[in-house]
Amino acid sequence: MNPSRRVVMVGICGDSGAGKSTYAHALRELLDPERVTVITLDDYHSLNRHERNAIGITALHPWKANNLGLLTEHVWALRRGQSIVKPTYDHATGEFGAPEEIVPRDIVILEGLHTFYLERLREALDLKIYFDTDIQLRVQWKIARDSSQRGYTPEEVMAEIERRRPDVERYIEPQKALADIVIHYLPDNETPPHPDYPDPVRVRFAERLRGSKRRLVKWLALAGQLGLIQTDHFHDHIIGEEMEIASVSGITDSKTLNSLIEMVSERQLVTERVRQQLEARHHDPVIVSRILVASMIAHLGHQSRQDVSAELR
């Protein structure tokens, strides 16, 4: 491994249908697909769909249905810049596929149900994002996806959502308290639908106040005060801890988005893909959120390269 290189590890966590995988792949596109590896934790299930159903457990059970030990070993190997050979899980059939080799790139994004479940996993992550998507959207998105891509009927998906509810509360939602940033997608009933933007969504960011070097919400609040973006900003207690919150709604123009990018990152770190996106004049809150988070990750990568160079001097 090149000693001047340190892999940046980003964790995305949340319930099924929350939008984790879509977001992870969008970040990869924005940052540069050549530099980013996305790993889904679904590949670390220890039982296939038939086996889970036979013993009456859901995929949300951390130990009975998943191999978190192997996952942790692999995450640390990737962080050290080593290749791994990992299992694969095929949602179309509910069976395991052939193992695949993963060569770590500059950035690894892990997305799944148990991304923050173990301390040893969390310790490997440079940024932890939890998706707390509004239940209405989550159900709508999960039904559409699982009935078109995973071989379920809409009725089966509804029944599965009900069956999982206790496990979601027990195993998935507590991980929200361990995130650096919580992203909450909400239906936006105030923005009129547009042909390019048929289901307006508002994106609310909650950020932990404890010693964070990343001040995304502070900058959003400032941009809101300056009248640059449509946002509301407040403090709230989430799982007993004070968090700073800002939600982005409506349409943001490119000039404003450029200023926001410079607030969370640095001009020279803007990737070619982000530049291309900025050619569109108007951006919805989901795009704004992805571009800002991608810019933060680019900044983390830059910082970690500087830290490694300083250690080598």
Ligand SMILES: Nc1ncnc2c1ncn2[C@@H]1O[C@H](COP(=O)(O)OP(=O)(O)O)[C@@H](O)[C@H]1O
């Ligand atoms: N921001 C979004 N706006 C509209 N639809 C979305 C959005 N994010 C995800 N989806 C839809 O929801 C479905 C579930 O999203 P996915 O990313 O697969 O969730 P998860 O990985 O959390 O289970 C996807 O098939 C996608 O079509």
Ligand SMILES: O=C(COP(=O)(O)O)[C@H](O)[C@H](O)COP(=O)(O)O
């Ligand atoms: O909850 C999930 C996680 O996936 P995601 O977060 O991508 O929804 C799935 O139900 C399991 O992976 C099992 O898959 P299947 O039901 O296809 O056997």
